[in-house]
Amino acid sequence: MNNWTRKGLKTRAKASFKANYWKSVLAALIMVVITGGVSASVGSISGSVGAQSAAQNSYQHNYHFNYNDDFDDFDDFDDDFDDDFDFFDDMKADSVSPEVLTEPTFTSVDYNDSYYTGAAAVTLFVIGIIVTIALIFGSLLGIFLFNPLTVGIQRFFYKNDKENASLNHLGFAFSKNYLNIVKISFFRDIKLIGWTLLLIIPGIIKSYEYRMIPYILQDNPGISSKEAFSLSKIMMSGNKWKAFVLDLSFIGWIILSAFTFGILAIFYVNPYICQTNANLYAALKGDYEGLDIEFQNTNERTTEAEDVYVTFE
Helix, strand or coil: CCCCCHHHHHHHHHHHHHHHHHHHHHHHHHHHHHHHHHHHHHHHHHHHHHHHHHHHHHHHHHHHHHHHHHHHHHHHHHHHHHHHHHHHHHCCCCCCCCCCCCCCCCCCCCHHHHHHHHHHHHHHHHHHHHHHHHHHHHEEEEHHHHHHHHHHHHHHHHHHHHHCCHHHHHHHHHHCHHHHHHHHHHHHHHHHHHHHHHHHHHHHHHHCCCHHHHHHCCCCCCHHHHHHHHHHHHHHHHHHHHHHHHHHCCCHHHHHHHHHHHHHHHHHHHHHHHHHHHHHHHHHHHHCCCCCCCCCCCCCCEECCCCCCCCCC
C-alpha cells in the first residue's frame, strides 16, 4: 500500500498510544534504553579508565619533579666533593701515568624516561583490553537480548494499534523461534554495518530497505532469512523516501524535547514515534486497505486477541 500519508499515520498513532498510555510510555522507554545503552556503557568505562590514566600521569609528573629536585642537592654535594679531591689529583700528577688517571666514559641512560614509557604502554594496553571486553559484552547483549527485545517491543506497538496491548508482548521473541529471530536480526546488523562502511549513503538506503524486518519477525517469527529480507525490500519499495520524510517530520518534537531535558521525549515523543512506525508497517502490509486510517474510530478497541501469524502469501 503506497497511498498512506504522514498525517493519517500520525493522527492514528496519537490516538492509539494515548488509549494505552502508560504501557506505551514504558515500552518506548525500554526501546530507547536498549538502542543506546551499549554505547553509553562503553563510553562510561572508557571515561573512567581515562580519568585513572590522567591521575597516574599527574602523579608521575609530580614524582618526577620532586625526584629531580632531590638530586639537585646531591649534585651540589658532588661538586664540593670533587673540589676537595683536586689537591690529591695535583700531587699524583707527576708520579702516576696519565693513562691510569683517564676517567672512564659512561653511557648516559635516562631511567625515568624508560620507566614512564613502559608505564604508558602498560596503561594503554590495559585500556585497550577493558574497551575490547566492553565492546564484546555489549555486542553479545545486542545480539542475544536487545535485538529479540526490540522485536517484542515492535509487536507491542503493532498490536496496540488495534487493542490495549499487554507488556507481555515484550518477551514474545524469547518464546517464539528465538534463535531464528536472533539469526535474522544479526544478519541485518552485519549487512547494515557492511553497507555503511562501504559508503554512508548506501548504508542509509539499506537501513530503510531493512526497516520492516523486526515487524515481519514479530508477525512471522519462523520466516526464513531470505524471505524476511525480500519481503522488507518489497514493502519499502517506493516508500523509502516517504519514510525518510516521515522521520524528518519529528525533528521539531525532538528539538523541543531537548529543551525539556528529555522529559517530553519520555512521556510523549518516544511512544508517539514508536506507534507511528508500527502503523507504517500496518499500512504497508495492507491492514488499512479500504479504511480511512486518519479518522477511523480508534476508541473501539478490543481486548487481547489470540495470536495469528501472517505468512504473507
